[in-house]
Amino acid sequence: MAANTQDRKNFSRYCGYHQNWEGEPLRDLAETDSGTLSGELLRRYWHPVHIASEIGARPKLIKVLGEELVLFKDQSGAYGLVHKKCPHRRASLEYGRCEAHGIRCCYHGWVFDIDGTILEIPGEPDGSPHVQHAQEQIRLGAYPVKEFKGLLFAYLGPFEHQPPFPIYDSYGISEMVMTPYAVPFNCNWIQVLDAIVDPVHTAFLHQSQFSDGFGKLGEIEFYQRDKIRFLGTASRRIGDNIWVRVNELILPNFTQAGSAFACDGTASRYFGRSAFTRWVVPLDDQHCIAYAWGNFGERGDPDEYNTVEGMQKIEQGEILGRSYEERQRHPGDVEAVEGMGLISDHEREYLVPGDRGVTLYRRQMQQLARNLQKGQPPPQPTDLASSVIPTYGSDTVLYRPLQSVTDDHGLLRDTGTKVMDILFDSDNDPAPKRDERIINKLKKLG
Ligand code: FES
């Protein structure tokens, strides 16, 4: 009930002076450096670290998981990701030169292969014991890099624990055009990741950006599948239809959802796929980048959004680089999550049932990090399937006219459950057979 004028004059309720809202971040989730709990967990997975087409003839200094690294493509076309400082006298390899094989340091010309092996020490006589000794004993720190569909992925963990590179079913959807994008956030990665399992925020932050349907809260449900997969569904009434939208997180940072612009709930849609296939990658504790492909075509978002600005809208609702006034009038995800500060003081959050997705995944990630510290290797996405990994981020819109106003909540919940049962039932079908099976079953439902 709204407070009346008398209540509002009850000045004894002002508590600004007495209330201390300063708190600590959840460090076991937020920290990314080597040696920290979550930093070590993150180092056991492959992460995208750059858009391949943006790496030219010169090396590039980048930051990943708190490490300053140099990314380069040698003249043979092989990618290297190496420690910034040369093991000789610590010059930065960002000023080095890409060679036929490897990178040459600018200071004394030592050449390193992409795996960190010393190939040349040109200032010393060939075959001298010093050269031989250095080549046997010294290596430049290096990490494996894999180019895939225009994104460069790297693995920064112990080489002996390198996991298989996961292949998700979203990579093979027929006629889908996948365009790499990168959107930077000036805040801790957990702040950005949280939003994928927070279907409530779309009703408030994104209503005017995507479609009116996003403004409906609908019936929200959360699922934890396996040890690393979390789903949040929103089932909304749009006229005579029910729109079931599925958001997806595979730990530690793989995310998908439904479309941003192709679906507004007004027309039938059967297992329409995600507008993005995306990872939230920490640069350090206070900065991260959402690396992704925007997915365009019949089952993704419309081709007209396949532009830099279009993908910024898909990623966070609005374009980047707007004036402060514009950002205040129409905030997107960047404003919501950067406004929390460089690292949010999670300790002072007041979580409610709508935040259950956030609570579930954070708790599991903290557990996996503690298990790793005790020596238990973390589960991998490749454990989820014997080959291609099935994913769930999607939109389904079924014809379900309102039966009674009082029980529409039940109908929404029931429809959401039926759609999810169909998605889960087809887990063992290999792609693309799984999609066909899901679509046929959904058509029979709707
Ligand atoms: S510092 Fe790199 S070769 Fe000397």
Ligand SMILES: [Fe+2]
């Ligand atoms: Fe959002």
